Amino acid sequence: VTAVLRIVARPALDLVAISEFLEGEATEWRRTPGMPPAEELIEFAGRVCYLSFGSRQSPKDTAAYVRSLVDQGHHSVLEHASWSFLLTGVSRAFTHQLVRHRIGFSYSQLSQQYHDESDAEAVVPAAVRRHPAAVETWKAAVDRSHVAYRELLRLLAAGHDADDLPERERLRLERSAARSVLPAATETKILFTANARALRHFLDERGAIVGDEEMRVVSALLLRAVSAEAPELFSDFVLTERGGLPLVERRGDRAES
Numbered sequence: 001v002t003a004v005l006r007i008v009a010r011p012a013l014d015l016v017a018i019s020e021f022l023e024g025e026a027t028e029w030r031r032t033p034g035m036p037p038a039e040e041l042i043e044f045a046g047r048v049c050y051l052s053f054g055s056r057q058s059p060k061d062t063a064a065y066v067r068s069l070v071d072q073g074h075h076s077v078l079e080h081a082s083w084s085f086l087l088t089g090v091s092r093a094f095t096h097q098l099v100r101h102r103i104g105f106s107y108s109q110l111s112q113q114y115h116d117e118s119d120a121e122a123v124v125p126a127a128v129r130r131h132p133a134a135v136e137t138w139k140a141a142v143d144r145s146h147v148a149y150r151e152l153l154r155l156l157a158a159g160h161d162a163d164d165l166p167e168r169e170r171l172r173l174e175r176s177a178a179r180s181v182l183p184a185a186t187e188t189k190i191l192f193t194a195n196a197r198a199l200r201h202f203l204d205e206r207g208a209i210v211g212d213e214e215m216r217v218v219s220a221l222l223l224r225a226v227s228a229e230a231p232e233l234f235s236d237f238v239l240t241e242r243g244g245l246p247l248v249e250r251r252g253d254r255a256e257s
């Protein structure tokens with residue numbers, strides 16, 4: 001399995017509500033044509049701070065406005081743009097690192113208590129994939145742990161220890177015990193929502209750790225996805241490559257806060 005990232009929800013402006021507000025303030029917002037909703041939303045939020053509409057609106061276009069917010073470190077405004085991502089084909093080891101990001105991230109992940117993992121796939125680390133002998137050792141270990149998982153489920157059900165529990169709790173108990181032998185490589189699926197400020201922090205902190213190859217791959221998927229949605233917002237991040245795998249680096253002095 002390989003990592004796949006899909007955007008399942010994205011920012012959208014309610015232009016009717018915005019017009020109502022502007023009419024109430026007897027002003028207007030000169031929008032830059034063809035700008036992505038995420039960046040327009042950020043521009044609009046920034047302009048609300050100073051009521052810089054109508055005669056108070058500078059000639060800056062949306063891209064320049066977003067760039068200046070980022071450059072000035074006015075990053076709370078970036079929190080209004082968020083996306084929901086469905087990430088599959090990644091390991092539980094990876095998502096354990098992902099979910100350490102607490103601020104501006106929300107998560108919903110496949111449960112190993114409600115889901116029977118007997119047929120779970122495992123994510124081969126890139127470093128293992130490069131060496132056929134290592135792949136053999138890795139596969140043998142993963143297979144052994146899957147055999148043990150299935151055998152534990154069978155033994156625990158046959159032991160009848162939890163027969164007095166409701167079905168749901170019996171399964172939870174047995175799967176919780178059996179999953180303790182599953183490898184950290186076990187494939188998982190996670191839906192997460194993150195705002196632009198939090199994503200910038202994540203990419204900055206995680207994107208270029210050379211030895212963390214799965215993190216590099218996912219960081220690159222994320223950067224590609226959000227750059228297509230909001231090019232200016234992430235324009236200070238660059239995708240490079242090292243040893244056939246991506247690196248996400250931030251150039252220049254744009255502050256990350």
Ligand SMILES: Cc1cc2nc3c(=O)[nH]c(=O)nc-3n(C[C@H](O)[C@H](O)[C@H](O)COP(=O)(O)OP(=O)(O)OC[C@H]3O[C@@H](n4cnc5c(N)ncnc54)[C@H](O)[C@@H]3O)c2cc1C
Pocket residue numbers: 100101102103104198201205206209
């Ligand atoms: C190279 C590397 C090695 C790591 N090794 C380990 C390890 O060995 N063990 C381990 O447990 N973790 C490790 N981590 C995880 C790391 O400690 C962070 O938990 C993780 O990277 C999330 O970063 P964060 O706290 O900045 O992000 P978030 O939780 O998203 O927080 C974002 C920012 O909000 C602010 N913030 C968040 N919570 C608080 C708070 N409670 N009080 C004040 N400010 C707050 C901080 O400015 C923080 O940077 C490692 C991370 C990296 C990048």
